[in-house]
Amino acid sequence: MENLKKTFLYDSHLECKGEIVEFCGWALPIKYEGIIEEHEAVRNAAGIFDVSHMGEVDVIGKQAFDFVQNLVTNDVRTLEDNQVLYSMMCYPDGGVVDDLLIYKFSDEHFYLVINAANVEKDYQWMLDNKGDYEVELSNISSEVSEIAIQGPNAEKILQKLTEFDLKEIKFFHLNREVNIAGVKCLVSRTGYTGEDGFEIYTNNEDIKIIWDKLLEAGKDDGLKPAGLGARDTLRFEASLPLYGHEISQDISPLEAGLSFFVKLDTDDFIGKDALVKQKEEGLKRVLRGFEMIDRGIAREGFEVFAEEKKIGFVTTGYYSPTLKKNIGLALIDIEYADMGRELEIAIRNKHKKAKIINKRFYKKNYKK
Template sequence: MENVKKTILYDAHIKQNAKMIEFAGWMMPVEYEGLTIEHDAVRNNAGLFDVSHMGEVEVTGPDALNYVQRLITNDAEKLEDNQVLYSLMCYSDGGIVDDLLVYRFNKEKFLLVINAANIEKDYDWMLLNKGDFDVCINNISSEISEVALQGPKAQEILQRLTNYNLDEIKFFYFAEDIEICKVKCIVSRTGYTGEDGFEIYTSNENIEKIYNCILDEGKAFGLKAAGLGCRDTLRFEACLPLYGNEISRDITPLEAGLGYFVKLDKKDFIGKEALVKQKSEGLKRKLVGFEMIDKGIPRHGYDVLIDDRKIGFVTTGYLSPTLKKCIGLAMVDIDYSNIGCEFNVAIRNKTSRAKVISKKFYEKKYKK
């Protein structure tokens, strides 16, 4: 455990009696008052997450735009300055390196925000594919800390701590040098919960001030410190993918239902040829949403069966705190992916019936 990293806010979590776990090589809070309490706070009021374990890679130079365009599946050329783009990075065979957020400052400066578990792997991949592009690629993850303020009251709380008009930050846009509690930050209208909210980046030395300031101001609005436990249930209800579950080295974006973020009409990107081929030949499997008919909570990794034949596996499953029913996502053979199809989920030592439903478990509440 001596190699496990701690965010700058580790002591703040301990003071709040957070239950800590190891996640992606970091000691992180999984819950404070309880997963359901924190989940409900985000859905109804607001929650504050420490997401300082996330990775940040800065790409600068004359060829920054062209390099990023080659690296990702989405279309970076359509980005305006101060706009954010969700995308994936793929291997040449179409498998997923990672999903990420692309922040465009200008055509010669981008910030790529990547998953904590993949920082070293992603950075190596970026360097490996630098080619002849005139760019500098810098892993600045250790220099930046981040918190996420999420929920319907997020703007009301944050607005009390800044003179910047937050209405000016549209969905998937950001602003630089915003003063929050008199500390300069990058603030984006993004998140991982299906709710309106903001992700706030600042220097390590200032993050604790920001964190405590938001917590104090938010108490009157029902704000709760929120852990990784409800971060997972929230993103799952909103059908947002998690690396290692819905997306991975062995899953393509098309299989994961993320084709919208794969622009096959782009001139070129790593993995394009394989994905064009997969689309033209037709998918052999697909990510679906499902609801349990029988009792039982589906969990990540459980087998999906027709009779005794495995046709897939559960990627994520929960008793949904919002919907109060057992639902899940599963990668299944294409023949069993239509709405209404029934299959069995192997839960412990028995099989339980389930049926395919829309993946739109929860209507997202983004502020457009």
């Protein structure tokens, strides 16, 4: 662990008896009490996550809007000030550079939140595509720490630490002037769990104050610290994609079923022509949800078969703590993708039966 990057909450994780693992070059907790316990806390009460490893890029300048609109697949014109948009950046061939959140402060100032695994790559991609746009790009990832508090009790708990009425922050909106436990923070009503909640951004030096105060404020409301393990099972149940799994350089947003976030009828953006062509010619493979019929958990990379033919692979597979079933997502040939079709998945060299189900495994409980 000596050579790994540590967030400013690393000692706090040790104090909470977190089990530390390597993740994207960071030393982060995979769990504290246990993945299932933490998962259920978020579904039923609340969980608090250290997500300081995420990346942040400031885009400032006269043509900030034009630059971002060209960079991403979604339509930035729909954003009002202090609103958040989910989108992807694509390569010219339609593969995904990364998915990200776009925070709009104004037409001349955007704040892009990117995945920890891709910070350097993404920032270089932005620089490479800056062209003649009148903008300044700043990778401020090392200056920002971030906590996510998620779950049905998230608002109640966080409200104890601020005089600001959190009900004013609607789903996928933000406020940059929220005072939490005496610390000025950017707070957005966003998250990666399928539950209501907030993401809190502030300076590195004050993040421990917020972490400690939240744990204290939430002790009677079921709040638990939660690690990377629960973060993954929660996002997976809510059918939220993970870069390198459901989307990647080799998997387009359309194949991943994310066409809602790809606006092909708007301005040009990098990768648009390839995605228009892919849509016109018809998809050859698609992402589908599945449930195991036979015993066994189908993990990432396991091969999927139909009629003794290999038709794809598993992108994510878990035991679902909420549904109490072994489920997964797989990218498969479209001719075998009908709902209810039985498939086989190679688990430990044995073909185990599964069937295709709706990939919206869990109904999201966002507060609009």
